[in-house]
Amino acid sequence: xxxxxxxxxxxxxxxDPRTKLALMVxxxxxxxxxxxxxxxVLLGLVLLLSRTCGLPYTRLVQGLRPVLxxxxxxxxxxVLFTPGAPLFEGLPVPTxxxxxxxSVLILRFILLILYTSIMTYTTSPSGLNYxxxxxxxxxxxxxxxxxxxxxxxMTLIPGLFREKDIITKAQAARGxxxxxxxxxxxxxxxxxxxxxxxxxxxxxxxESRCFHSDRxxxxxxxxxxxxxxxxxxGYFVLAVVILFFL
Amino acid sequence: MIELEDVSFSYPAAGPVLENINLIVNKGEYLxxxxxxxxxKTTLARLMTGLLLxxxxxxxxxxxxxxxxxxxxxxxxxxxxVFQNPDAQAIGExxxxxxxxxxxxxxxxxxxxDTRIEQYLNLMGxxxxxxRNIRTLSGGQKQLVNLVAVMVMEPECIILDxxxxxxxxxxxxxxxxxxxxxxxxxxxxxxxxxxPEELTRCQRLIVLSRQGITKQGxxxxxFNQLLDEEKMDIPVSFAISRALGLSPVLTTEALLxxxxxxxxxx
Numbered sequence: 001x002x003x004x005x006x007x008x009x010x011x012x013x014x015x016d017p018r019t020k021l022a023l024m025v026x027x028x029x030x031x032x033x034x035x036x037x038x039x040x041v042l043l044g045l046v047l048l049l050s051r052t053c054g055l056p057y058t059r060l061v062q063g064l065r066p067v068l069x070x071x072x073x074x075x076x077x078x079v080l081f082t083p084g085a086p087l088f089e090g091l092p093v094p095t096x097x098x099x100x101x102x103s104v105l106i107l108r109f110i111l112l113i114l115y116t117s118i119m120t121y122t123t124s125p126s127g128l129n130y131x132x133x134x135x136x137x138x139x140x141x142x143x144x145x146x147x148x149x150x151x152x153x154m155t156l157i158p159g160l161f162r163e164k165d166i167i168t169k170a171q172a173a174r175g176x177x178x179x180x181x182x183x184x185x186x187x188x189x190x191x192x193x194x195x196x197x198x199x200x201x202x203x204x205x206x207e208s209r210c211f212h213s214d215r216x217x218x219x220x221x222x223x224x225x226x227x228x229x230x231x232x233x234g235y236f237v238l239a240v241v242i243l244f245f246l
Numbered sequence: 247m248i249e250l251e252d253v254s255f256s257y258p259a260a261g262p263v264l265e266n267i268n269l270i271v272n273k274g275e276y277l278x279x280x281x282x283x284x285x286x287k288t289t290l291a292r293l294m295t296g297l298l299l300x301x302x303x304x305x306x307x308x309x310x311x312x313x314x315x316x317x318x319x320x321x322x323x324x325x326x327x328v329f330q331n332p333d334a335q336a337i338g339e340x341x342x343x344x345x346x347x348x349x350x351x352x353x354x355x356x357x358x359x360d361t362r363i364e365q366y367l368n369l370m371g372x373x374x375x376x377x378r379n380i381r382t383l384s385g386g387q388k389q390l391v392n393l394v395a396v397m398v399m400e401p402e403c404i405i406l407d408x409x410x411x412x413x414x415x416x417x418x419x420x421x422x423x424x425x426x427x428x429x430x431x432x433x434x435x436x437x438x439x440x441x442p443e444e445l446t447r448c449q450r451l452i453v454l455s456r457q458g459i460t461k462q463g464x465x466x467x468x469f470n471q472l473l474d475e476e477k478m479d480i481p482v483s484f485a486i487s488r489a490l491g492l493s494p495v496l497t498t499e500a501l502l503x504x505x506x507x508x509x510x511x512x
Contacts, residue, residue: 005339007377125339126346155339158381201334204297208327209337209395210319210351219346219359 004158006121010053011227017127017220018134019228023235024119030239031111038242039107045238046114055121063117064110066161071106078102125155130217145213156198163194247273247403247434248294248325253303255289263289265458267303271403271436276429278445278465279438280479281454287438288330290454291407294436295327308402323352326396330408332388336380341367341391344380348399362398370394370424386417393421403434410444422447442469443481446496453479466494 007013012020031042050060064071084097120128129151136143167190171178178186248271256262263286271277271294281287292298293305296312305312307321329335338344342363349359367373370390380388389409396404406425410418426447429435437445445451451468453461461468469480473488483501488494492504 005379007340007379124343126343201329201331202337204292205329205335205337207297207318208295208322208329209348209399210322211347212319212351215351216353217350219350219356 004059004117004121005124005155006053006055007124008054008122010122012049012053012118012122014225014227015122015231016222016224016228017123017131019224019231020119020123021128021131021135023231024115026235026239027115028112030242031108031115034242035246036104036107037246039104039111041238041242041246042111043107043114046111046118049118050114053118053122055118060114060117063113067109067113071109074109075102075106078105120154124220125151126217126220128154130220133217141213144215148213152202156195156202159198160191160195163198164191167191167194247271247275247308248436249304249306250293250300251304251306253293253300253305255286255293255298255301263456264293264454267458269452269459271434273402274429274432274434276426276435276437276447276449278448278451279436279454280440280442280445280451280468282440285454285456287440287454288407291327291405291436291438294405295325296321297327323399324402325405326399326401326403327405328389328392328396328407328409330411332385332392332412335392335395336388339379339381341372341375341378341380341383344391344395345398348395352399362400366394366398369397370420386413389413389417389421393424397428401433403436404428405436405438407438408440409437411439411441418444440479442479446481465496469496470494 015023027042031039034042046060047057050057078101079094079098081093082095082098082101084095086092087094087096087099123131129148132147132150133144136147139146164187167187168178171186176186178184248269250267250269253264253267253269254262255264263284267290279287279290289298293300293312294307296305296307296318299313308324310317310321312318312321336344337347345363345366346359349362354362363376364373367376370393372387372390372394375383375387375391380391383391389412393409404425409425410421413421422444425435425437429447437448439445445465448465451461451463451465452459453468453472461471463471469484470488472480473485481496483498484494484496487501487504490505490508492501492508495501495504
């Protein structure tokens, strides 16, 4: 699941956060540029990485649950609006092209989420902040603030899902069954309320622990090691293979 | 160390919470703050650390006004705060990250960060939690981590906002013992709670209400006043010892000693 960090000593855990962030950008570009066979290879790789870093498949897949509706809408849009050969005689939609295009696009989104989950599972929020800050350094103080906000926002994502679970369970315990738009607002309004309160608490916690935008992340700073070079090298080999041979 | 002079504060929706508060927290002092719900205890804590600014009056920490936003870092590095809700204070994902956060803000060198983390986790007996994800800890463990997160920053004064209201009796005892030890080592403590049993080790007590500070004095003086007014916000051992005509004591151990002495007739 995106945003949940698990302490470990795997090869991916030990990679420099900057290397992981750069590789994540590289993999994202690959995900959106390779053909379906290449996507299959990337799917196999993400499962292998998940096993290597000790993230159970069930938890990896759990990260997809909240976006299933989004996937459904994308798929339906493609199925209904992509011109092509009808799947059923006499009906203009769904089309074969629509099904294929929709499926491939969803697979790209799924891969993006799975790779992000692996990265956040193996990179501590401090490491992530450090990497973001490193790459946003040219922007000065604005870059530092932006990096901190991005890193902190990512750590808040799992909290949102937990809050959603708490609210739905509390409503269910009182016999409430959410239905339609009313059910949606009954969830969203308290969720927003709790989220704002959490952000408020977090801001107090940050301030009371002397947070200031000139702060430096140095405890988790690493020097690039051979394993980082190996990771980047591996990425380039993979990119060449799936871009030019698959 | 902390001076509040004619401090008033109100929330837009709730109206005035604190009015004309005058208070001094001395270096190395253990001050207890009691009060009912809504009496402004948490607001007082937030004002003392500069998280809120007073509407009227001034608050100075080591002579620096909390209104001097350019010097907030100095104020906050000398006053640490432990929040009531154990989940509200966690910043890092793992215990170690959480502890490192504050120390990095203060610019503490890496070897010293390691030394302090080891030292304080050992002191609290939770060394094995160092690499655990904070979310997987129990409420009591989280609150101990929160206390350590403030302790590692070694502030001159620690403000505790009902630190044991969400923990079990065992953890509460541990927290109270560590607070007392910190105070013994020279850290000023402002302990906010509605439970008088937690304040038996305080040197001085204030009682807060919507009208402001209604009582203040040494712990014995304030509890005596409360008992005279037939208010039961006092430790049980204090009430029993006074009812039996013994010299008033604040802890169960002291009460037992007094009772034994009474029984043996010495």
